[in-house]
Amino acid sequence: MTSKIVVFGATGYTGRLVVSSLLGRGERPVLAGRSEDSLKSLANPHGLQYLRADVSDPSTVRALVQPGDVLVSTVGPFNRHGYAAAAAAADAGAHYLDSTGEVDFVHRVQQEFSARAEGSGATMVPAFGYDYVPGTLAGALAAQGAGTPGGYLRIGYFALGSLRQGISGGTLATLADAFGRRISVYRAGSLHSRLLGSTTYAFRVRNHARRALLAMGTEVLFLPETYPGLSVVEVYNGWFPRFSRAAGAVSWAAAGLSRLPGGRNAMAKAVSLVAAPGSGPNEQVRSRSGSYAVANLSDRHGYTVVEVHVQGPNVYTLTGELLAEAAVALRRGDAVSAGVQGPVGAFGLDGLTALCARAGLRVV
Template sequence: MASTENSRIFLLGATGYTGGLVLAALLRRGARPVLAGRNATALAALAERHGGLDHVVVDATQPASLQRHLRRGDALVTTVGPFERLGHPVAEAAAEVGAHYVDSTGEVGFVRAVRDRYDQRARETGAVMLPAFGYDYVPGILAGTLAARRAGDAVRALDIGYFATGPLWRGISHGTRTTMRDGLTLPSPTWRGHRLVDERTASRVRGFDLRGHRKSAFLVSGTEVLFLPSDFPSLTELSVYNGWFPTLSRPLSLISAAANTLVRLPGGRPLTDVLTLPLTWGPTGGPDTTERARTRSYVVAVASTGTPGQPPLAEVHLEGPNAYSLTGELMAWAAESLVGRSGGTAGVVGPVEAFGLETLREACAGMGLAAVGRVLAG
């Protein structure tokens, strides 16, 4: 694979929680990223703490501010959200210049918009754009791909569930809790009848078998529905579920129904905020190293014919590090793999299309995300 000389990794958002995890992962890999952001004092202090890293002051809301520093073949990594509000200028700058792009969003609506707006330009400039390249949603795409391949031509449906082990409530960041709360009144895209269909978040609850126990999970959005159907044209149904708090799945479904009714009423937004406020309660910031070590990520993909009552065709379980730690490692690996890359796949793509299944699986295994337990194949 050809490379571009003197290409650099730019990290936007390094002074934040997720950006700090990505920076630590990059440094462990021996990379020396250029830190980018708007706070010159904070950037300089962070750069100095890590041996004098290069740093540049940019306005992430202005594509031209970023384009002045980026070159074709650079890798731009961003953790600055909310992405729907702040992410488009960053993605636009990468696509225009031909810089490869990796972000940490969990906002599927943003990913859809990035694909619609910038895919063609990225293909023209040679930029590989990888939105949502973290715990959201690389593990599910990997597990879903493995399950669908093992199921073969008979596969018609994929159900993907995200779970965790350990004392999770204190182990998730305030930002994640806020995103979960806001997400209850946003639609969740699913793949039904060979097309994207928006459904109410938590409108469905599904059970998954984990280590001999049945765990419930509620319907959420996921980029699996955007990228996997093109790889498996026989799929007529694909849904993503969150089972972080299995015992709360059905109560959350009821809260979602009430919130979505209230928010459509005149003056209903304040009432909705009060109803969902408890979902944000917990410590501020994000889990530290000790807290992250207490929880692990667990993802299940079930491939089937879609016929009720029929056993699965294939089932894949992946277990790995804490979701935040895994996100930092995934984004660092993607940036290191892309920097200087020219030729080959370009555009807004999923992780399998960008790197190939075996390369992605081996990289994830090296981070500790690998198949566990029973791997069922019909």
């Protein structure tokens, strides 16, 4: 039987982008989600199959895939709703991709499902979107360009053009949940905990210095495995350079609020008032911005050894394209390793570079 691509969360904002990208490649994905009416309205115009599945009943998610299928999950926040899909893929021996930006979720998937997926021959690649494929690609190219690096790898994410009215409800919810939390950085062979936004770094973007705040990134989990000579791996976000200097104080305040009874719920409720679930910028708004990432590899004295820049379309457009292109590649058998992998581990650096180029992400 021919393997299939299943998009779980197909009627959400990111899910719709993935479905559109797959259709543009001539694919016929199976759509899955909670609402049968929403699935029907999305599937019928294209003559697509749809299946109802809900994370509150994991057996319905498990029924979506068989060995060799590809499951693309866009159901977030992933720490609350993502494990059912990851477990279903690992149990079934199905390949797996998701759109998470939550690094602690990725770390748990790595710990819990890697051996199971490796045993079944499945390749699971979480966080295969704007978070964090561009930085992984740039960082891997920088590390390879340096030979056997022993330096400091700092990766910065930036937006080109205006992001006004250009951030989805899911992104706002993830950012709000992240402030006040501790994130991981890689130093001298192990992960260390730091407060999000507690420091900043200035990157060169199109010959201008742009400051970015310390942020979460799966690069700290996967790049040291491929390039064990790296001494430090840190990820920064520079979407809002003017905010970067104040981010530390905001994060400390959020950390204090989250320790109060009901504090974390109050922050989540505040975000929900301005960020409707499933909402996001339309095609016209997305066309006004692009994505950019920089990997700066420096020596212990702070001198740059290698710097790599990558550029692509709008962050949400790019996420849809990357997930669609990777789903096709996994079904085609392009993966080079089974188990829970980062982008380089899953496809190899040459394969990842070619895959990203097909999705619109290219080295500048």
